[in-house]
Amino acid sequence: MQYRSSVRSQVAPFQVMTLLAHAQARAAAGRPVANLTAGQPGTGAPGPVREAARQALSLPLGYTPVLGLPQLREAIAGHYARSGVRVDPANVAVTTGSSGGFLLAFLAAFEAGDPVAMGRPGYPAYRNILSALGNRVVELPCGSDSRFEPTVPMLRGLDRPPRGLVVASPANPTGTMLDADRLAALVGYCAEQGTTLVSDEIYHGLTYERAAMSTWGPEVATVLGDDRARESSIVVNSFSKYFGMTGWRLGWLLLPDHLVGPVEALAGNLALCPPAISQYAALAAFTEESYAECEAALDGYRQNRQLLQSRLPAMGLTRLAPADGAFYVYADISELTEDSPAWCERLLDATGVVCASGLDFDPVDGHRFIRMSFAGPREEVARALDWLEGWLASTR
16 A cells, blocks of 8 residues: 555645745855745734733633633724724634634635635635635736736636635735725625635734725725625634734634634634633733834834835836735836746845745746745845845846
């Protein structure tokens, strides 16, 4: 008998991990590195969260309720109330990161074989988790003409309505956002066609010109004139980005009534409960002191964003996706190369600057794009831009 791995496990690895391994080897050899790849905040968790974790160490820290501590579910609902979004704590499910949330949402909402649509470029874990679960991924090519976001006409152009649709606003890798009308149009389409919309909102709070809107928010309800968004959509969010808690592995879902029970049953079997110490610590994320620290971090991202938006065009990198939110700049470099992975390798070898190839996010057209993160310290971002500018000038 010949043993082999399952077909469902044959998902694409992150291309950037190979590049990061090269960068780590370079740093270990004492050579300079400037990282523009990290999709995580450089600030870490707010002080009150770290202190709450320290205090929680004196607790038994046994299993919590499957859907999370009741007081944390209430606090998450209160977090939404700050921006005028009405959420019943009974519809909140605390998860093991947003990654665990996506797994639960996809399992609860879709059968194996169901077609689920997503924009391309997009976060690769959507595609890979869905594929591993046996779903058929339907990619919608999204370019600058649609601000890299899916549209209702794209969906109506499919042979049949998909069973699910994944949207992100702000999006990774582009940072683009949907306005109320376009978001409401997508929600309306899904409600009309019986499509479940999974809304990735993990970058909410990290926006620069205007606030991001939730599918469960009043803006969408006002456009649609009813609560169809709450019946047809699942919201995925996380403590990782705005709250700077990437390694704490804690996220949440907002679930329509008919999915609360299924998600609870699945979660109880898959993970028993989210990490207990992270839940107790996360209660302190919703204090005014923590919010103030998060807003200070946002100011730092805003300055880094301005730095990239002003300096990259001066280097000749002018075709940039609108970075409405998150902490990424997605750049079309097709005038420089048609092989962005090789280009990123050459850049790293010559300068120490680490960027992500667009192929991680777009397996069809990503060879023409790179993603640069501005979540790190300002000094490192500025240093990376200096090295990039010098290298580009020397290669022209």
